[in-house]
Each structure stands twice: as C-alpha cells, then as structure tokens.
Amino acid sequence: MxxxxxxxxxxxxxxxxxxxxxxxxxxxxxxxxxxxxxxxxxxxxxxxxxxxxxxxxxxxxxxxxxxxxxTVAWSEPSSSNPWSHSTGTRPRAYLTMGTVSFGAVDALRQAVHETCAAGFDVLVAVGPRGDTDALGPVPASVRVLNFVDQPSVLAGADVVVHHGGTGTVLGALAAAIPQVVIPQAADQFANAARIDELGIGRSVPVASPSGAIAAAVADVLADTRAIQTLDNIASEIANxxxxxxxxxxxxxxxxxxx
Incomplete structure (x- = not known):
C-alpha cells in the first residue's frame, strides 16, 4: 500500500x-x-x-x-490556451490559492490588484468550488477561472503568486518559476519558510500592507541568484x-x- x-x-x-x-x-x-x-x-x-x-x-x-x-502533475491534453487573454507584450503572473482556498478571497483580491497594477497579465485559478465572481470587477488583463491545466499555465508564466501548497510549489520548481507565497494553513507555512530559506522566492504574510505583494514580486524577479538556484532545482527534478x-x-x- x-x-x-x-x-x-x-x-x-x-x-x-x-x-x-x-x-x-x-x-x-x-x-x-x-x-x-x-x-x-x-x-x-x-x-x-x-x-x-x-x-x-x-x-x-x-x-x-x-x-x-x-514530480509529475496530472495534465489533460487541451487545445485551449490558458493565456489567450494575454497580449504577449507584458509579463505574466499566475495566481492561485489552491483547490482548497480556506476562503482566502481577500488575499487573492489583493494579489490580483497589485500584480495587475504592476503591469502583469494575470491568470487566476479559484478552485473547483470557488466563486469566479467573488473577486469583483477585474481589468481586461485579468482572467479568472475555476480550474486550469497547471503545467501548461506554468509554462507560460513569469511568476507564481500562491498559497504555498506542495503541489503548486513543486510545479513551480519544476518549471523554474519564481514564487511569492501567501501561506494560509497546513503545510503552507513550512513551505513558505523553506522558500525564504533557499532564497528562491518570497513569502508575504496574510493581511500585509498594500504594496507588499507587488514589492515581493519585483524583488524576486530581479534576484539573479534566485533564478540560478531555480534553474539548478529544475534540473534536479528533470533528471x-x-x-x-x-x-x-x-x-x-x-x-x-x-
């Protein structure tokens, strides 16, 4: 067993x-x-x-x-492009609080508005039982879905802002994508601490001041050492x-x- x-x-x-x-x-x-x-x-x-x-x-x-x-995520073959709303000229941010979001609507809403204001095209996955309307009106550069084929989304993302669940952590590591983590519960706090310890992303506590998420995203994307470490970890996974x-x-x- x-x-x-x-x-x-x-x-x-x-x-x-x-x-x-x-x-x-x-x-x-x-x-x-x-x-x-x-x-x-x-x-x-x-x-x-x-x-x-x-x-x-x-x-x-x-x-x-x-x-x-x-680590191999389940992926359903699909002809649809999860980034179809993206112009292709702006960086892309994938946002999710997992399939069980612990009601983290406020944290997700803050992440959406801050990454969008920072000039990103944003794709949001709210989970199978999430409410795609709960975030309220969003700009045209934001697409909100219940469920996405995460491997294909990560392949087109520049940064991932998420809850710190192990599945999303490992998927982002395999794709060598910088992470900003807003831990909510369970194993997420330990994962956020490990990301900080390795310097491969940034963690942002829930209810942080306005601008904290955007600052963390900008910081990690400018961190060349983090990018090199992520490339090394992705190679470990691939091999x-x-x-x-x-x-x-x-x-x-x-x-x-x-």
Missing part, C-alpha cells in the same frame, strides 16, 4: 494487518511528519519522495531511505526517474516478499 505521509491511520492499519506500506512524501521529513510517525510508533524503512535534493536538504539520522521520483520507474521498484519489492 502507498499512502500520503500524513494519513498516518492508513500506515497504522497496514502495520496491524502485516501489509507492506510505503508513505509518499508531501513535505520534508524533519519536523511534523517525523513526530507524527514517532507518536504512531511507525518506522518506515523507505519513502517515495518527489522533493528535489536541494529542497529536501540534509536528512536527519533515522529518517527513511528514499525512492526518489520526479530524476519518473513514476514509471518508481512503480517498477514497488513491483520488485512485492515480488521479493512473495
């Missing part, structure tokens, strides 16, 4: 039933995940880990060995074996147990 690392109940059930189970990392092991497994008295020998080495950093003693896998290789390794592990 493969289970998301914080779904510790699945790991505990598998351990009780004698089923081989491998967690899938959605964040760095150090900190909350390590404590979660320790409290549940589960000590996995191996973990599937899509986090690139630079992001992962130095692992602590006693952490599981890794089955490294390249990692894909999910197919990981699946074959899982099959070999099952065969060895039979």
């Amino acid at each position: 493969v289970y998301e690392m914080t779904n510790i109940g699945a790991g505990a059930a598998a351990q009780d039933l004698g089923i081989q189970a491998i967690p899938f990392a959605i964040s760095r092991w150090e900190g909350f995940p390590a404590q979660l497994f320790a409290d549940a008295k589960i000590a996995p020998e191996v973990m599937i880990d899509p986090l690139p080495p630079t992001w992962r950093g130095v692992t602590s003693a006693g952490s599981p060995s890794r089955l490294n896998t390249r 990692t074996h894909g999910p197919e290789s990981t699946c074959r390794e899982l099959e070999r592990r099952v065969d060895r147990r039979e």
Whole structure:
C-alpha cells in the first residue's frame, strides 16, 4: 500500500494487518511528519519522495531511505490556451490559492490588484468550488477561472503568486518559476519558510500592507541568484526517474516478499 505521509491511520492499519506500506512524501521529513510517525510508533524503512535534493536538504539520522521520483502533475491534453487573454507584450503572473482556498478571497483580491497594477497579465485559478465572481470587477488583463491545466499555465508564466501548497510549489520548481507565497494553513507555512530559506522566492504574510505583494514580486524577479538556484532545482527534478520507474521498484519489492 502507498499512502500520503500524513494519513498516518492508513500506515497504522497496514502495520496491524502485516501489509507492506510505503508513505509518499508531501513535505520534508524533519519536523511534523517525523513526530507524527514517532507518536504512531511507525518506522518506515523507505519513502517515495518527489522533493528535489536541494529542497529536501540534509536528512536527519533515522529518517527513511528514499525512492526518489520526479514530480509529475496530472495534465489533460487541451487545445485551449490558458493565456489567450494575454497580449504577449507584458509579463505574466499566475495566481492561485489552491483547490482548497480556506476562503482566502481577500488575499487573492489583493494579489490580483497589485500584480495587475504592476503591469502583469494575470491568470487566476479559484478552485473547483470557488466563486469566479467573488473577486469583483477585474481589468481586461485579468482572467479568472475555476480550474486550469497547471503545467501548461506554468509554462507560460513569469511568476507564481500562491498559497504555498506542495503541489503548486513543486510545479513551480519544476518549471523554474519564481514564487511569492501567501501561506494560509497546513503545510503552507513550512513551505513558505523553506522558500525564504533557499532564497528562491518570497513569502508575504496574510493581511500585509498594500504594496507588499507587488514589492515581493519585483524583488524576486530581479534576484539573479534566485533564478540560478531555480534553474539548478529544475534540473534536479528533470533528471530524476519518473513514476514509471518508481512503480517498477514497488513491483520488485512485492515480488521479493512473495
């Protein structure tokens, strides 16, 4: 069984039933995940880990060995251009607070107005259950959608302003796109702190003064060291074996147990 690392109940059930189970990392092991497994008295020998080495950093003693896998987002083939509203002469900003936005309408509205005022064409994804009208009237340079094919959006973006969810973080890292993060909950604060620590983006607290998001965007886009680090991380991801290789390794592990 493969289970998301914080779904510790699945790991505990598998351990009780004698089923081989491998967690899938959605964040760095150090900190909350390590404590979660320790409290549940589960000590996995191996973990599937899509986090690139630079992001992962130095692992602590006693952490599981890794089955490294390249982060690959689901992408539905489509002929539509998510940036069809863009003139092609202005920089592009992709804004999202994830599929579960925790009601972060105010933060998203502030990000929209500040990036738009800074001269960006803006694409906003509000989530499948989000209200595309909640942001109010927006300029013609702004397009608001419920759901987008994120890999194709990132391929055309110059900067991503988002909540700091791991999926968007990894997608932006794979595309070498600078990030400005406005964390809301869950793993987002840890991700924002790691982005600041590595210098590959900027974090902006919720309810920051007007202009803070635009300033962070301008700052990170002018940071040549950040751009170089992002290129290196994107290369790490591109050179990692894909999910197919990981699946074959899982099959070999099952065969060895039979």
